[in-house]
Amino acid sequence: MPLLKDGVAVSDDKWVRVDDDADLPEDCHALVSMTRWLKDRDTLLTRNKPIGVALESSDNPDEIMDDLDRFGLIAVDFPQFKDGRGFSYGRLIRHRGKFEGELRATGGVLVDQLHYLVRCGYDAVDGDARITEDAWADANSRFSVVYQPTGDGQKTALQKRQVNPADA
Template sequence: MRLIENGKLVEDRFARVPDDEALPEGAPVLIGIERFLRDAEALKDWPAPVGVIWPNNRPIAEIAPYLPQIALIALNFPSFRDGRAYSQARLLRERLGWAGPLRAVGNVLQDQFLLMQRSGFDQIQPVKAADADAFDEAVHRYTVFYQPATDRRPSLLRQRLGRSVSGVAE
């Protein structure tokens, strides 16, 4: 499956493995949280990277003790109207200090790409292949933002304060 990673279309190196199937030896895997929690001790010695699909109806703070052994976190968007994964992404980045790959999966639409990027996602698994082609245009549509975000682009207020304090345009 193809995905968008840091603005580029790439092949997914993680194999998504259902809970009832054996994990492929030596290959990066993406598994559900129930399986991960059940097998967390055994997965500490797994010879390949392990990613976790975290549901949006579970508190993200529960993942904190396992962060050192996780290579990728995928947050689920079950519906385009359900934005809980945005909050989870910001909490992971800002409070839990997650610096690894953060992937948006599920019902991911191109209208949401910019907000996903600003919330801390660096990987997006689009619903339609054509959406991936629209990524660059979608994330560069707006250049000025009122709200601060995880992507560290300065808000309009910060830009104005920077100009008035220093006296020069930044």
């Protein structure tokens, strides 16, 4: 599957997914499950290389909110395109948790969802083979009006319609 970060194709992913029962490689950026993070947190914090955490749709992101500044990557799995929990997780992590690292959507992500992923704070996608640089650009320029507020600063349709009496 293609990996896009900020709308640009990335050929080499520097992150290595490490199984829960596997030894951590010393010389790379390691991506561990939330289960492993919670179990081995103190040991993982002693690493000199960046650490990332992978969330499954059944995980509770509140359990890692106090550690967000320790991660270089948070990868959120979308097991099916119709499972919207990942959008909520993105908003919680990026906007409420003020996470500044890479927030990556993985799994069953479709081109039609790119615009919403970006609005929810995702800056990387590893999903459907049709997700290309052109598709990313198209998806994020398709809509000029939004209805729901997010942390991206775009004014909603309602906010655009409201007239401030001082401006009239």
